[in-house]
Amino acid sequence: MVSYKDALEIIKNEIQKLTLHQEEVDLLDSINRILAEDVTADTDMPPFNNSAMDGYAVKFSERKKWNIIGEISAGNYSSITLTKSDAVLITTGSKIPASADTVIPIEDLDVEGKTVSLKPAAKYKKGINIREKGSDLHSGQIAVNQFTKIGPKVIAALASCGKERVKVYQKLKAAILSTGDELIPVIQKPSEDKIRSSNNYSLYAAIAEVDHSPINLGFVKDDKNIVRQKIKDAFEMDIEILITSGGVSVGKYDFLKELFKELGVKEKFWRVNIKPGKPLYFGVYENKKKKILVFGLPGNPVSSLVNFNVFIKPAIDYLYHQTPIIFLTAVLQEDLKKRDNKRHFSRGFIFKGSGEWSVTSKYSQSSGSLVEMSRANCLIVLEEEKLNPVKGERVKCFLI
């Protein structure tokens, strides 16, 4: 049995050996993808001195009155030459005439016919309200770094750099297979000792939610021959990750570990000192052509999803240089039972109290409580040495 930290390190160490492939996509198709290149500005940004306000452009002096000699709006520049007595009406974003150096906002001015004068109470300084050419970025400088996740603000920067198409990393392809004699399809109603197969849905959604490509292999019975064939088929697929659920605990029905070995998977660890999700298996399948990370998650729906959140998601984030999980510190609203030296990931509901964050752990901590988990919004991290945290204690949480 390995510790949580060691297990995560082992996974990170293996995932970073995957080859990241690139592809080029249209800018509008790049949303939520990871940029695979540094994108540099091909022009100064802004490309010209422009006005930060609607106002009048002047050549700075001590004057308080000017003759209006023209106007410039965005996209309608005219190269007017100003003397100290001249002013040009200019709108926000418009290019400033070379001979002007100051923009006085319209609210500080009175206009009368062809003259404009400073309001009695108003003042102005040389150089105000001008956004200088290149003040945001100079031509040739990096505008957006490789490994940036592309969202609304980044896409605007990429558009401004002239990137109609961008290089992004291909999505990881992760196949999901559930195993278990107890599983029935969602459309059937459970009878006797059967339950509906939900892990292929939740793990599919989990992969999709982190913007990678899930492949649903469905579920199969605990029949060694069937499972073997399914895994063999998966290893023939163009995937980087295989996630199974079920069959990794102890006992004659938990034969996945042996099957993986038989099929050439190198076991990296089995069982982690955490709760829920202890029986986690991790191995690597490799041949000349490919490398597939193999995660054998426990069959329990709560455990498998917790394992995804605390191992697979952080590892994928690490591979793509994404900011790791944001932890929030919150005040525990009830005592929590923890009598062992495992690391616990307890289901909680975090909310903003008066000032501080609060987290309630009223949700059942049973790994059988799937509906209860679906109502939680965070996992509370209780480290190995922590025992029985009490109401009022501050605990570390992250959103799920």
Added chain:
Amino acid sequence: MVSYKDALEIIKNEIQKLTLHQEEVDLLDSINRILAEDVTADTDMPPFNNSAMDGYAVKFSERKKWNIIGEISAGNYSSITLTKSDAVLITTGSKIPASADTVIPIEDLDVEGKTVSLKPAAKYKKGINIREKGSDLHSGQIAVNQFTKIGPKVIAALASCGKERVKVYQKLKAAILSTGDELIPVIQKPSEDKIRSSNNYSLYAAIAEVDHSPINLGFVKDDKNIVRQKIKDAFEMDIEILITSGGVSVGKYDFLKELFKELGVKEKFWRVNIKPGKPLYFGVYENKKKKILVFGLPGNPVSSLVNFNVFIKPAIDYLYHQTPIIFLTAVLQEDLKKRDNKRHFSRGFIFKGSGEWSVTSKYSQSSGSLVEMSRANCLIVLEEEKLNPVKGERVKCFLI
């Protein structure tokens, strides 16, 4: 000019009048959609008493030794009848025989041939390690509430309720039109006083990121006839929201406000006491068949995206009953200039310092600094009455 709070209230009041349409989708296609129905459990969850551990099921007594009379694994129930001297090997999740009431974990037991005995140091109590039928939820109870956003944990609950298809709300359709004589296509290189059109990209991505449907209408010159026709066409489309950028400031090129009026849009407000993004226009177009919310955002790329984040996103969240923006309190790392009584949304970069959150505002606050904004990860909210916050002060931030 209205205050930020009033402006947001006006928008919320109008958006809530939109009719929310429903559609039915396959469960795997429901990721990130909003559930349009309460989903009830059609069976107890779990559907039967089952074991929370790998262990031996017994009928509770003071005994410390039992005869092994059988085994039950998940999905392989057999209705064994136990006496007080009997034990049945049982795996996690397996149905408990009716005559057993307690599961002793395997790690507390020694097995020798056909007998199993309690380890000298181990203890057990009546009823332990049994997940009772219906303990998560009873048949007929609501498992997932209407307006829940469907993610991995919720999809598992829906699958367990037998929902192969679910009713979700249709996505909002939002058309995006940029206006401005200064705009050129992304593929062209800016010369003279032109800039690349980036707002249609960023606003498209912003709508997509909140899981609704953007429609890109591109950009047009500040020509009243062309813009009029474009808006008329948009009003013929099947959309709920029209977002324009540019043309809402002061001056003869800012004619959108008048055009909206001419085309029958009822103005709800124009100009909000905020920075950046003051010239925001909001109105409602309505005829017998439809209602379209019209947002006239300023043309400035930073301002338009800030406006989206502080008005349109919160309003959409409100319409779909989603948790509003999470605010974080962070320690300001530098003095920030704020000399007016506007509400400011300053670009910042928030990070976890030692214990508390910290936020640096080193990013240029010029609304011309698009690249700088693309590197920010939050907006710092400086309320109207707040002036010149200083290094070390605690400020309210939200992630963007």
